[in-house]
Amino acid sequence: RGLVRCSCGRVYSPFIKKGHTYYNSKCKDGCCNNNRNIREDVIVDVVQSIMDRIWFNEHEMAHIEADAKNGLEVISKEQTKIAEDLHRRKMRAKKDLDYLRANKITFLREEVMIPEEWKKEKERLIFELKEIDSLICADSETEEEMLEYVLMVSELIKNASLLYKNALVQEKREIAHMIFSELVI
Numbered sequence: 593r594g595l596v597r598c599s600c601g602r603v604y605s606p607f608i609k610k611g612h613t614y615y616n617s618k619c620k621d622g623c624c625n626n627n628r629n630i631r632e633d634v635i636v637d638v639v640q641s642i643m644d645r646i647w648f649n650e651h652e653m654a655h656i657e658a659d660a661k662n663g664l665e666v667i668s669k670e671q672t673k674i675a676e677d678l679h680r681r682k683m684r685a686k687k688d689l690d691y692l693r694a695n696k697i698t699f700l701r702e703e704v705m706i707p708e709e710w711k712k713e714k715e716r717l718i719f720e721l722k723e724i725d726s727l728i729c730a731d732s733e734t735e736e737e738m739l740e741y742v743l744m745v746s747e748l749i750k751n752a753s754l755l756y757k758n759a760l761v762q763e764k765r766e767i768a769h770m771i772f773s774e775l776v777i
Contacts, residue, residue: 593605593606594774595765595768595769595772595774595775596615596630596635596774596775596776596777597617597774597775597776597777598617598619598623598625598776598777599623599624599625599776599777600619600620600622600623600625601620602617602618602619602620602623603617604616604617604630604777605617606632612631612632612633613631613632613761614629614630614631614632615629615630615631615632615635616628616629625777627777630777632761635775635777636764638775638777639756639764639768639772639775640753640756640757642772642775643749643752643753643756643771644753646746646749647746647747647749647750647753648743648746648750653743653746656739656743660739667738675728678724678727678728679728681720681724682721682724682725682728685717685720685721685724686721688717689714689717689718689721692710692713692714692717693714696710749771752767752770752771755767756768
């Protein structure tokens with residue numbers, strides 16, 4: 593329950609009839625779905641079909657690994673440019689914050705800023721520095737790590753697909769729920 597939905601958003605609920613599990617949806621008025629009752633084996637076939645399509649086969653893996661070097665060089669150049677830009681932004685924000693702090697008394701005495709404006713500007717610069725730091729952390733993953741992660745997920749899905757194919761009915765439900773948050777029929 594809760595995994596399969598109609599395109600109108602309603603959930604398909606399981607029920608047993610004549611020894612078979614079916615899923616039924618109480619669709620909204622005007623729903624164009626003609627499949628209000630679906631046998632579980634149809635859903636199992638759909639899930640298996642999807643799982644078989646979302647992992648890379650050996651030919652695709654070889655192609656990805658062969659093209660990886662060129663692709664990784666392009667990504668590396670882009671990431672270097674982004675990192676340099678973030679570093680420049682961080683240095684500018686630090687300098688602005690240092691200048692603001694060093695000249696606080698002058699700004700306030702000469703009424704260039706009122707205390708609330710000075711505080712607001714300081715908080716804005718601190719927030720900008722935190723935001724830049726979070727972007728730097730998010731961009732710190734290497735290209736090789738990204739490729740390795742994608743290939744690992746593909747291998748996990750491939751193994752899950754094989755397990756799903758040979759699993760018992762209840763195990764198939766559990767595997768489907770682990771991999772998919774929802775399926776729309």
